Amino acid sequence: MKWGVLQFPGSCDERDALNACRIAEASLGEGGGSGGSRLVWHEETDLSGLDGIVVPGGFSYGDYLRAGAIARFSPAMNAVAEFAAGGGPVLGICNGFQVLCESGLLPGALLTNERTRFICRQGDLIVGDADSPFLSELEAGTTISIPFKHQSGRFFAPPELLEEIEANNQVAFRYAPGHNPNGSLNDIAGVTNQAGNVLGLMPHPEHAVEEFSGSTDGLALFRGPALAGANA
Amino acid sequence: MSEQSAHRALGLTDHEFDLICEKMGREPNGVELAMFSLLWSEHCAYKHSRKLLRNLPTDGPRVVMGPGENAGAVDIGNGYSIAFKVESHNHPSAVEPFQGAATGVGGILRDVIALGARPIAILDSLRFGEPDTERTHYLVDGVVRGIGHYGNCMGIPTVGGEIYFEPPYEQNPLVNAMCVGIARTDEMVRAAAAGAGNKVVLFGSLTGRDGIGGASVLASAELDEGDDAKRPTVQIGDPFEESKLLECCQELLAEELLVSLQDLGAAGLTSSAGEMASAGNTGIDIDVGLVPLREADMEPFEIMVSESQERMLAVVEPSKVDAVLALCTKWQTASAVIGEVTDSGTFRILKHGETVGEIRVDDLVDGCPLYDLDPEEPAGWTYPNRVTIEDEATPSDITLSLLSSPSIASKRWAFEQYDSVVGSRTVHRAGAADAAVLNIPESGRAIAISIDGNGRRVACDPFQGTIEATLECAANLAVVGAEPLGVTNCLNFGNPEKPGVAWQLGRAVEGLAEACRALEAPVVGGNVSLYNETPQGPIYPTPVVGMVGELPDPEKVAGENWQEGDAVALVGPFDPSLAGSELEKQRGEIGKGLPVREIGPVKTAIELVRDAVRSGGVRTATDVSDGGLSTALAELSISSGIGFEGELSALIARRDCSEDDALFGEGPGGFIIAGEPAELEKLGGQGVDFELIGEVGGNELVITAGNSRVEVLVEEAAAAFDSLEDRIESDQAGLTH
Numbered sequence: 001m002k003w004g005v006l007q008f009p010g011s012c013d014e015r016d017a018l019n020a021c022r023i024a025e026a027s028l029g030e031g032g033g034s035g036g037s038r039l040v041w042h043e044e045t046d047l048s049g050l051d052g053i054v055v056p057g058g059f060s061y062g063d064y065l066r067a068g069a070i071a072r073f074s075p076a077m078n079a080v081a082e083f084a085a086g087g088g089p090v091l092g093i094c095n096g097f098q099v100l101c102e103s104g105l106l107p108g109a110l111l112t113n114e115r116t117r118f119i120c121r122q123g124d125l126i127v128g129d130a131d132s133p134f135l136s137e138l139e140a141g142t143t144i145s146i147p148f149k150h151q152s153g154r155f156f157a158p159p160e161l162l163e164e165i166e167a168n169n170q171v172a173f174r175y176a177p178g179h180n181p182n183g184s185l186n187d188i189a190g191v192t193n194q195a196g197n198v199l200g201l202m203p204h205p206e207h208a209v210e211e212f213s214g215s216t217d218g219l220a221l222f223r224g225p226a227l228a229g230a231n232a
Numbered sequence: 233m234s235e236q237s238a239h240r241a242l243g244l245t246d247h248e249f250d251l252i253c254e255k256m257g258r259e260p261n262g263v264e265l266a267m268f269s270l271l272w273s274e275h276c277a278y279k280h281s282r283k284l285l286r287n288l289p290t291d292g293p294r295v296v297m298g299p300g301e302n303a304g305a306v307d308i309g310n311g312y313s314i315a316f317k318v319e320s321h322n323h324p325s326a327v328e329p330f331q332g333a334a335t336g337v338g339g340i341l342r343d344v345i346a347l348g349a350r351p352i353a354i355l356d357s358l359r360f361g362e363p364d365t366e367r368t369h370y371l372v373d374g375v376v377r378g379i380g381h382y383g384n385c386m387g388i389p390t391v392g393g394e395i396y397f398e399p400p401y402e403q404n405p406l407v408n409a410m411c412v413g414i415a416r417t418d419e420m421v422r423a424a425a426a427g428a429g430n431k432v433v434l435f436g437s438l439t440g441r442d443g444i445g446g447a448s449v450l451a452s453a454e455l456d457e458g459d460d461a462k463r464p465t466v467q468i469g470d471p472f473e474e475s476k477l478l479e480c481c482q483e484l485l486a487e488e489l490l491v492s493l494q495d496l497g498a499a500g501l502t503s504s505a506g507e508m509a510s511a512g513n514t515g516i517d518i519d520v521g522l523v524p525l526r527e528a529d530m531e532p533f534e535i536m537v538s539e540s541q542e543r544m545l546a547v548v549e550p551s552k553v554d555a556v557l558a559l560c561t562k563w564q565t566a567s568a569v570i571g572e573v574t575d576s577g578t579f580r581i582l583k584h585g586e587t588v589g590e591i592r593v594d595d596l597v598d599g600c601p602l603y604d605l606d607p608e609e610p611a612g613w614t615y616p617n618r619v620t621i622e623d624e625a626t627p628s629d630i631t632l633s634l635l636s637s638p639s640i641a642s643k644r645w646a647f648e649q650y651d652s653v654v655g656s657r658t659v660h661r662a663g664a665a666d667a668a669v670l671n672i673p674e675s676g677r678a679i680a681i682s683i684d685g686n687g688r689r690v691a692c693d694p695f696q697g698t699i700e701a702t703l704e705c706a707a708n709l710a711v712v713g714a715e716p717l718g719v720t721n722c723l724n725f726g727n728p729e730k731p732g733v734a735w736q737l738g739r740a741v742e743g744l745a746e747a748c749r750a751l752e753a754p755v756v757g758g759n760v761s762l763y764n765e766t767p768q769g770p771i772y773p774t775p776v777v778g779m780v781g782e783l784p785d786p787e788k789v790a791g792e793n794w795q796e797g798d799a800v801a802l803v804g805p806f807d808p809s810l811a812g813s814e815l816e817k818q819r820g821e822i823g824k825g826l827p828v829r830e831i832g833p834v835k836t837a838i839e840l841v842r843d844a845v846r847s848g849g850v851r852t853a854t855d856v857s858d859g860g861l862s863t864a865l866a867e868l869s870i871s872s873g874i875g876f877e878g879e880l881s882a883l884i885a886r887r888d889c890s891e892d893d894a895l896f897g898e899g900p901g902g903f904i905i906a907g908e909p910a911e912l913e914k915l916g917g918q919g920v921d922f923e924l925i926g927e928v929g930g931n932e933l934v935i936t937a938g939n940s941r942v943e944v945l946v947e948e949a950a951a952a953f954d955s956l957e958d959r960i961e962s963d964q965a966g967l968t969h
Contacts, residue, residue, distance in 0.1 A: 215663075
C-alpha cells in the first residue's frame, strides 16, 4: 500500500508518519518498507498512484488564525477531499484531525484545551465501535497506549451533532477514564466520517510504532487499511 | 549627543573608543560605531572570559568541530556527527519571559541548523527565585510557555532539563537552552566566507527594528530598575518562520548550493557577516539597500545591528544564486542577494552602492582588547540565608520537606508542556529520567544527553562545585549506559569586573577543565553570560554543563522502576556531607566551602555502573543527587509506587559520618542500584565501594540510620513530591496557541 503524507509549511510530524507507514508496510511484507509511500507537498493536486493519505500533525502555515483553518484551502486538501469522496482511506492526526474538521470531512471541532496549555503525555485510549478500515486490526472496547500532545484538542460538537455521531457509531477512540487531557465531550479522542474511510484523532499513533518508544500500539492504524483491502 | 558620549551610551569605554580611533586612523561614523559597540561587547567578544576559556580541554578523537564554530560536533560513526551547544537568554527572559525564552530556543536551534545539522532535541536549564512571589510565578509561566511555544511549533522535542529555585535568581532568572542536532559529517558546513566574487544571500524573516542593541544593552550590563523600558530590545520569535527556514536550509545543503552558512543572532548582520569574513580571511561588501525590510525607512545602522529573528546568511557561487532564491521561494521565505565576498580584508557597508561605513574585518572581529580579571576570594559567605524548616523536624519530616523543596520536587507540570516525542527518537523510560536517550538509527546506536549545574554548591566552592556538576552529568549518562563524547557549557556569572565574581569565574573554569580532562570529555563549545546581577547582588555562580554521550543499545537503559523484592545497593565512593546541601539551605546554614572529593574513584564508579547497565543486568539505577540518599530512595519509591526498607549503618561506619549526613548529605559518586541480589553482587569486589542497603517492598519508605529513622508512606512522599505545581501555577491565562 502506497501512502501519501501531506507536508505543509509548518508540519512537524510528517516524517514520523511516513516512517510509521513504511514500518507498517514492512510488517505486512509489502516490499520491505521501500514501497512508494512519500511526502505530498501542499501545492500538489495529483494523488494518483496513492492508496491512502495521512494528514499529519504540526502547525500548518503556522496556525496563527485557528488550527487547520488555512490548510483546508490548500491545493492538496482539495485533492484529498476528492480522494475521500471516492472512498480512499484518509487518516488525520492531531493538526491533521483539525484540518479534516475544518474541511468538513469530519464532524465536530477541536477547541483549546480546558486548561489552555499544551500537554504532552502517554495516555490510554479505548477503541470505539466505528466501522472503519483503520480499525480493522483493533477490537472495540480494547485499550491502546499512545502519546498525545496538543494545545487545541478538546473535541466539541453541538448536542444534535454529538448525538448523531454517537448514534452512527462514528466514535473511533475515547480517552480511557482519567485520561481525558483536554475536556473533550464524551471523552472523544477520534471520530470517523459516516462512511468510515476518513478517521481523525488527536493522539499520535505514529509515535507508538517502535519498541524503544515504549509502545507499538499505534502501528495497527497504519496496517488497518491494507488488511481491510480498502484501496482507493 | 556627541560621538564622545555616544560610545559610552553604547557600552564602550573611553579606552576602547580611543583604541577604535587609533585602529581606524579616524573617528568612526555612526554606522561604524554601532557595529563596533556590538562586536566589542562582552556578549560577542568574550573580553572578560576568553583568556580563561583557553585552559579548557578541547581535543579528542571524536571531535569534529570545536569551539569557534556555531556549535560543537562529535563523530558518532557511520558518517554521522552530533552537533550541540548550550546558550543563555537570561536578560531578555528577565525583561520579557515569553519572548525571551522563545527566542532563546530559536537562537540555539539556528546555531545547530547553521552547521547543516537537523535539530533533534532541546534541553533547558532554568533558574528562578523562590516560587512564592508574583514575579517568580510570572517568570516561570512565561518562560515555560515560551520554550514550549517555540520547540513544539518547530517540531523539535524538548527531552529534558532542570529547574532550580534559589533567592539570588529572583530578579535575574537564568534561561539556558541546549540544542542537539544530527548531520552527515561530510555535509557539515563551516561559517567561513570564501571565494571573492561569491554572492552573499540573506534569507528568512524580514529585517525590522526589533532587538536593536540587544547584545550590548541587555546581555552585557547589569539589570537595573526600570528595565521595562528595555522591552523593545527583546526580539520577537516566530517558530513558523524558523520551521520553514530549517527545511529550506536542509534542502539548500542537500542540493549542494551553498559555500557557507551562518545564522544571524546577537548583533545581527554585523556579527554574521563580520565573523564569516574573519573566519575566511576575506573581505565583505553588504548593501543595506538590498536587505528586505519590515519597515521601509530604517537607517543603515539599524539594518546592520537589527536582531530580527529567523534569518540566515549564506555565501553562494554566482551560478547557483537563482537556484537558491527559487528554493527560498518554495519555502515561502524572503531572500535577496545583499552583497559579495571580496579579497579586500574590509567590511564595507553600502547603501544603494554608496559607501556608508568601512572597517577592517580584523579590527572589528578580533580587535577588541581582552581583559585580565582581578580575582579576589571573598572572606565569607556573601549570599542571604533563611530558615524554612523547624529545629524539631524529625527525619521523616525532613524527608517530606526535601521532597517538596521546589528544586527537588517533580517538574512534570512543566515538562508536560513540551512535546517530547516528535521526531520518533525519544526512548521511553519508566520514571524520571536522569538523562534523555535518543535513538540514532543512522549510526545503529543511541545517544544520551544530560544537563546540570547546582549554583548553590558552586557558590560554596566554585572549583569543587563545578567538578561536581560535570561528574553529575557523567553519572546521569552512566545510568543509561552511556559514555561521554563531548561537553558544552554555559557560564552564568555576575559582573566579572568585581573581584569576588572574577574569583568565582576563574575557579569554576579550572574545575570544569579538571573534570573534563579526567573524564576525557572535550569541551566542544559553549557560551558565557556575565553581568547577571541586580542591585540586590549577583546570582549564584552557575556553570551549566551539557554532556552528550553514546550507548550501544537503547533497549538496555536503566530506569526508575524497581520491583517488589529487589535488593538495593549503594555503589561508589559517596561520602555524604551536609555542606551546601538542600537541608543546610532549609536550615539557613549555608556557608563557604565544600569537602574535597577525588575525581578518580568517582570516575571508576561511573564506569562500573555504565558497564553493568550495558550488560543488561541492571534495570534500575540512579545517582544520589540533591537531597541525598533519603530523597533518592524516596524518588525511586514514588516512581514505581513500591516502598523500601533498609538501613545505613555500614555507610555511617565506613565514612565515619553523622546520621543526618547519611540520610540527607550530598556529594558526588553515589549510585543506587536495584535488582536481583545475584546480579547486584557482581558489582561488589571490583574496587568500588559496594554495600547492600535494603530491599524493595511494601507501601512505606523506611530507612534506619543509627538512632534516626525515616518512616514515610509512599503516598505521602508522592504528595510532597508533586506539590510544586499548585504552588507555582499562576492563574494568568496568558498567550495560547
